[in-house]
Amino acid sequence: MSDARKKPAQNSSSRVRNWSGPSVLSFGYRPFFLVASVWALLAMALWLLALAGVPVLGSRFDPITWHAHEMLFGYLGAALAGFMLTAVPNWTGRLPVLGWPLAGLVAIWGAGRLAVATSSLMSPYLTAAADVAFPLALFVLILREVAAGRSWKNLPLLALFGFFILGNMLFHVDAAQGRFAANGVGMRLGVATAIMLISLVGGRVIPSFTRNWLVKAGRAALPAAFGIIDKLVLISTALALFIWTVFPSSPLISELFILVGMGQLVRLMRWRSWAVRQEPLLWVLHAGYLFVPLGFLALGLSGLSTGLVPFLGALHLWMAGGIGIMTLAIISRASLAHAGKPLHASPRLAMAYNLVLLSVLLRFLAAYPVGNGWAAHISAILWLAGYALFTWHFWPIWMAKPVARRF
Known part of the structure; x- marks a missing residue:
């Protein structure tokens, strides 16, 4: 990095530390x-x-x-x-x-x-x-x-x-x-x-953070580098989402969604998700991404056979699962890193992840007759409990005085 690039970063650090307001x-x-x-x-x-x-x-x-x-x-x-x-x-x-x-x-x-x-x-x-x-x-x-x-x-x-x-x-x-x-x-x-x-x-x-953790742990098998599979999956994902947005009743959308979902699963498997199961701060990233292919597959099946997978349940795999859990994961990582905290999830934070994850699964079940209303209510309670615990955990970090670090 050139000196011209280093200087603003140092000034950023000083500016944050010197802020005298809240x-x-x-x-x-x-x-x-x-x-x-x-x-x-x-x-x-x-x-x-x-x-x-x-x-x-x-x-x-x-x-x-x-x-x-x-x-x-x-x-x-x-x-x-x-x-x-x-x-x-x-x-x-x-x-x-x-x-x-x-x-x-x-x-x-x-x-x-x-x-x-x-x-x-x-x-x-x-x-x-x-x-x-x-x-x-x-x-x-x-x-x-x-x-x-x-x-x-x-x-x-x-x-x-x-x-x-x-x-x-x-x-x-x-x-x-x-x-x-x-x-x-x-x-x-x-x-x-x-x-x-x-x-x-x-x-x-996800592959970058996973690679860093595995290298530090002395593991030889690492996530696959970005390559042709990733490019094909991203292109097909963009195409499928465009068709779904503009032409949701297209006869091709169900089959295309299933194919894209399978491609997204293959992509995720190449990142060695199972190898980071001991670190919640990492597995929550993989879990959040897992709901992307699951949502594609569920929405595809929803269009193929009415009743096999209810549309609302499938959509919540993306909404509550992909978006909800992935944002928790990104917020956690960014907040800990910028506060100078160890990149490790405490048991309390891991519990918050698990509560929200269980909430998503129950929300999917609530779309079926077997849910009969109870699953949606319990899902909402678990969501509230998970986010309350998450907010309680990070509140002191968000409110603390900035630490001396480079940005």
């Missing part, structure tokens, strides 16, 4: 990982109350539509913000966003959540504008940083975030026109973008 505003991952985790709890609790008939929401959206929107665009939007604001200084060598500008971004995110929750009091387009203001502001900020740092190789990830924003816009359009937005093109585009992001980012970090 510690939670000293780096992008802190406030956004915090609000994402709290929102995963609060949004689930509000949804359960709304389903029970308690008037806790003044949203124009029905409870299912509100739940789908907030877990995808609300929760994941905050998690993505924390990830990107933390990664961009490493990508570009530029100074991180911190302090009151960071607080402003969090406030805009919170205003979007409030607008959607009280949308019956305003026009649907004002609601959409308030909600989409945050991801648009974040997009412009990240684009400016990438361009200034000439980090052009990261433009594909930013482009995917642009599709995520478009999905949110289309979701609001569906809702404003009286369609069931939770099953509309905006929802599919948002989910498809999230799964593609997991495929790309997961393909970078």
